Amino acid sequence: MIKLIKANIIRYKCIETEQSFDVEDDVTVLVGMNESGKTSILEALAKTQYFENDEKFTFNMIHDFPRKQKKSVDKTGEIPEAVKLEYQVDNNVLHEIYEELGIKPLDNKFSVTYYYDNHWTWKLSWINTLEFMKEKIVSLEFENQDLSSSLQNVSNKSQFKKVLENKNEMGYSEDDIKKLDSLKVFFKDTNSWEKSPIDEFVVCKYLIPNLPKFMYYDDYYSLPSRVSLTKLEENFTDSAKKTAKALLELADIDIETLTKSDNFEEFIAELEATEAIISAELFKYWKTNKNLKILFKIDKKEEIDCYNNTRIVDRILEIRVQNQRTGVSLPLENRSKGFNWFFSFLVWFMKIQEKRDTTYILLLDEPGLNLHAKAQNDLLKFIFDLSNDYQIIYTTHSPFMIETDKLNKVRTVFEKKDGTTISDSVQEKDPNTLFPLQAALGYDLAQNLFVSKKNLLVEGISDLTYLSIISTILEAHGREGLNPEVMIVPVGGADKVATFISLLRGNKLELVCLLDTFTDQSAQSRLNNMVAKQIIKENNILFYHDVIQSDHADIEDLFLKSDYVDLYNKTFDVEIDSTTLTDGSILEQLRALNNGESFNHYRPANYLAKNIQSISFSNESLNNFEKLFKLINKLF
Template sequence: MPLGEVKYDYIADYPRKDLVRYRPQHETGQYQRIVELSFRIEKPLADRINKEVFGGAEVVAPNSMFTRDTTIGNTSTIGFYVDEKVALAALERTLGDLEHKSEVFADVASLIDVLTKIEALELPADSKLAAFAAQWRARVIKPKGWGLINGHIWHTYLSPSLPKFLYFDDYKLLEGKINLPALQKRINESRLTDADETAQGLLQLAGTTLQELMGEEGYESAKAKLEAIGLNITQKIFEFWKQNQDLDVEFDLKSDSKDVPPFNSGINLYIRIKNRRHGVTVPFDQRSKGFIWFFSFLVWFDAVQSRAETKDALVLLLDEPGLNLHALAQADFLAYIRELAQQHQIIYTTHSPFMVDSTRLEDVRVVEDRIKDGTKVSGDLAGSSDESLFPLQAALGYSIAQNLFIAKKNVLVEGPADLILLQHIASLIEAEGKPVIGDAILVPVGGLDKLATFVALLGSNKLKLAVLHDRASAPHQKLEDLVRQKLIERKRVLDFSMFIEPQPSEADIEDMLPLEIYVSAFNATYAKELAGRNLEIGELGRHPRVVERINQWLKEKGILLLKDGGFNHYRVAQAAIPMLTVVNMKPEYLARFEKLFSKISEVL
């Protein structure tokens, strides 16, 4: 479902080894189905359909599915069906107690039958039944051949909600100079090149038009306009391009009869990059390939919705973006991707470890060309080949190198709050002359999902790993899969509930601590935000995890500490550390951690 006019070409796109056999079939209209997309009708859309079409009756179930199939001949079929009997019953209820209602809805198979019966009654045009029939007869039914109800729901609600796909590659690079009359001619003739589309994006981003640039005006007016455009573009580009901030984008309009066609006829727009450090300008296309790519990508996408005349969110498909960018420039590009992702869904392919966001490894999918199966896309990192995993391992290695050192024995914990609390209490126990975890190190990985990813990526590197995670009400599926695949032994997967008696159904590290100390640390951390409304232990609910009990209290009191709710566990852990002394901890609490450290030493 491309935003533009892209279509399949069976000569170029059909598997070549089968083309001779398939060609006669295609030429007689027997097209092969090649794509099936499955869509879910989410609750807000289902509720809207049910309210507007069926008076609130649930005919279209929330989260129900439908499909859209596409053939190599660019034809499509929709797999969507509403139970006609249920729909008719709902429509009948919307008409209340009208005369003739039961008569026209009796013994009918479709809405067409109902409308035919109503029209046969020859009721006055202003009667409710006649208006009902006229309203349905006037509705556009697409695709042809559908029933009135299915066709109306598809055309009015589902089809407009389908996402459009937009693809970007290296062919859409911006050129350093643009002949404005030639660009205008290609626009008039509807034969724009990829570079032309990017040039249009540049004009949109600059807040100007082709007609405005080609208009005749005095020197001062033209100069002011060009400088304004240059300043506007410079500000937007260098919000994300951090590699060299001593650059400015400058524009110039000039005719040059000595240039090659078409630049020797009419006005040219020149794009130049000024280096403030050296005080010189160079043509845009003489800058590095990475800068040209980054610049072109940003101006193309920044105005894509207005040029496409759509307000809908898009699915952006990027093929190997940023190949020519420096590693740190790829990080800049990821920052722009994160901003785009607030509005659009983005899918991109890469071989570069610097294009892998190490904070979102759970979003990564591996693409492999398997001999018997063909190309497979999978989130199962554990079952992927070494070649496929290499970019992920490199990305993870880079992240680790920036933050910590991996020893031969590692205890993977979920977050920095776990790390600092365990380190502090280990030092208390060690000061008493008791053993803790020896030469093993604690490694925070940023959440339970990433724990599973770390095990899958590092487990084959001859490292001894143990996992210490929060206990939720149900086992974590990814960790269970790793145990089943024998990537980590069951005995090395530990959770905090194992060291609390009686054993709770759920537990975090915070549940290993004295409750009064943690509540005091919470109140001290957020004293300003709470404005005197201190949390009291007696106000906490009955959830097994103290973190969730505090979250519930905040919600009940209408206190918003973080944008998405909850509170910062790391800040509270920091405040708790000075309070966690041998005296305050009491023997029973220290015994929990002694048992934990003993178990870690045992399994490693």
């Protein structure tokens, strides 16, 4: 499988300067105001590899290139770049390549750049042709050593072609000629990569067939109440008609046969059978009203000609929604837009699901915009369930379409004087852009975050527990603890620190971060970006390793090893000898002693909180924590 890992939109409509954002393995959320450029981002992605032939989803210099830059680009005569996408290949594909080529790819990432004339170029450097030929030729065991030597020095197409042209003159054996001909597949005349033919072979055979295709969906694809079947093929470019056609294809109904028939019972039965399958999936997530049922009716439109003969001029598919409790049915378009969106999306989506040999990335533009807040939450569950099999990128400005424990998956979209800006670190100052994220945090979260002007951001609950308890112990001994005005705020992991800083900074609060040594490079990158943009001062970021002067440390490393092991033993009812532990991370060593399995770091902290009266700590442990509190207090 190939996954999209980064999108670089170079120039497209309101995006006038190159914008990049990381794409999550499952769900990526684009949040921004109306007209901020969210739809343009999805369109630009869709036009790179759309899942079907559709002129609407191809790049067009006139309609898509930023207007105020178009004249200057036209004068150069060059075809400008539109989008550059970066992908990562999984081990299964790499193994297939290795099995055929006998040489391991040097990398698992590549990029594809798409241009405004709709051609695309690849960038990868996986297989060195010379190294490949050396390995391959040795394995083929040529009889003629001169031929073998010549082939082992081939590094491009021209050199291979020269060896091939000489095969009849050199008197090679029939067996050697067969082996030589077997290499032609790697140096095809139709291929164009002169200097990297083996990379091109990999692209053609393994990457292009597995490259994900984009499926774009918005409100315009919602099913209409009445569909002219006779004119359906003529209006195929209409988005709503495409969904209607998808419904008929999903039901295995041939439109041409239907438009020639006078008896529609068989076709209605197929539609109702398909509706039952779709509804079974729909009502897993649609909790608002489960009494609804889709009804289909196919009618014929007749007219009398000049000879007083009646003839059928059209067949009409009518779609209605019945409330089974009241018995009332209404045209689909007259029911709630939210229900129509959900049902129509499932029709569209299930149709593309039939293509099992293709991988899709779903682009959803303002999904569930007309749904009630609770129904949006149900839709959100549906989207995250879909993400087990598909990468999904969706846009929203609704706080109910954002999961508060997944804020690291959010990218903000904001329009400035120089065009649309996309941010990974939620760095905009615009309160309207930030509002959905702040609202999504919810009432309970707000109660914890906004009770103090001074906030110490830590990663988890165990940090909060240890810091609070040890501060109390130090103060009881007349030593310096944490400033009582400082509120300790656990954010739920290092990857959420950058988001919390962004959301809190608009409230004129003092912030200090206290973190474990980074192991997640993406979290470190986001925080470094915050520092570079002066959203938080570098001096206001503390690490536990700063206190004990080591390369790596978690809060547990502030304890003397014998102190923490004693706490660990009492928590898990084990007997580990602390003298067997060496310098370095205590958590890693305990994990190793636990057969490589991690343990709940909060449990020892919780045990300490419950048994504080019977537990004492060494002076060395208390010194480390006191040193930490002095550093924090100075920063506030």
